[in-house]
Amino acid sequence: MNGTTRRKKVYSEKELEKVLNSKMTPDEQREVRLEKAENSIEVAFSAITELKAELNRLYSMVSEMQGLEEESTFSIKPKKVSRKKATEIIFDYISRNPGCRTSEILSDVQIDPEVVLDILRGLSTKGKIRNEKIAK
Amino acid sequence: MRKLPNRYEITPDAGTKVNFESAAVFARKIVISKKPVMLTGSHRGMKAEVEIGWLIVDQKWYPA
Numbered sequence: 001m002n003g004t005t006r007r008k009k010v011y012s013e014k015e016l017e018k019v020l021n022s023k024m025t026p027d028e029q030r031e032v033r034l035e036k037a038e039n040s041i042e043v044a045f046s047a048i049t050e051l052k053a054e055l056n057r058l059y060s061m062v063s064e065m066q067g068l069e070e071e072s073t074f075s076i077k078p079k080k081v082s083r084k085k086a087t088e089i090i091f092d093y094i095s096r097n098p099g100c101r102t103s104e105i106l107s108d109v110q111i112d113p114e115v116v117l118d119i120l121r122g123l124s125t126k127g128k129i130r131n132e133k134i135a136k
Numbered sequence: 137m138r139k140l141p142n143r144y145e146i147t148p149d150a151g152t153k154v155n156f157e158s159a160a161v162f163a164r165k166i167v168i169s170k171k172p173v174m175l176t177g178s179h180r181g182m183k184a185e186v187e188i189g190w191l192i193v194d195q196k197w198y199p200a
Contacts, residue, residue: 094197101194103160113162116143122195132196134158 078112087113087119094129101134157192163189 024032081089089109094100102120106113123129148154163186163192 035155090197095199096200099196101158101196102192103162103194105197106160106162106192117192121144127200130198130200132198134194134196136157 079110081111083115083119086115087123090119091118091123091128094123144172154191156191158194159191160194161186163187163190 030069079086086109089111090105093105093109097104102117105120108114109116120131124131140152165187167185169183169185171183172180173183
C-alpha cells in the first residue's frame, strides 16, 4: 500500500479486554460482569470483617485502659483503721520485711501517710523499731 | 483546719534545693525524662517533673 509499512496497533490491557468482550456473546459478557461484581463484593466484605476485628481490638484496648485508670484512681482508698490497729499493721509489716523503706511502707500498708509517719516515729521513740539512714 | 508546724514536715520556698541519698516522690503527676542532665559538674542523672505532691527522704526500718 503506497510503499509504506502499516504500523501494528498496540493494545492496552483495557482495550484488549474490550476487544475480547466484544467477541463474547451478550450472555457471556453478563456472566463476566457478574463474576467481577461478585469478586469485588467479596473483597469489600473481607475488608469490612478486617475493619470490624480491628475496631473490636481497639474497643477492648480502650476499655482495658479505662479499667486501669478507674482502678488506679478509685481502687486505692486508705484503710480506715484505728491507731492501735494501724500500729499493729505497721509493726507487723516491719517484722516481716526488715530493712524496708519508708516509701515502701507508705505504699504497701495503704493507711493515711501522715498517720503512718507518726506511728513510725512513735514506735522508734518507744524503741520497738530502729531506723537506719540510707547511704552509699 | 490549719496544720501545726512540724519539724518532720516542711513546705520550702520556691527555688529551694533539697539534697537526699534516697527519696520517694508521691505526686499527682510524674513525668520522667531519661535524657541525661547535669546533677553536679561531674555527676549526671535523670529528671522527673512532678506536680502536686510530696517527697519523703527514705530510711530503712528494722525491728529492734
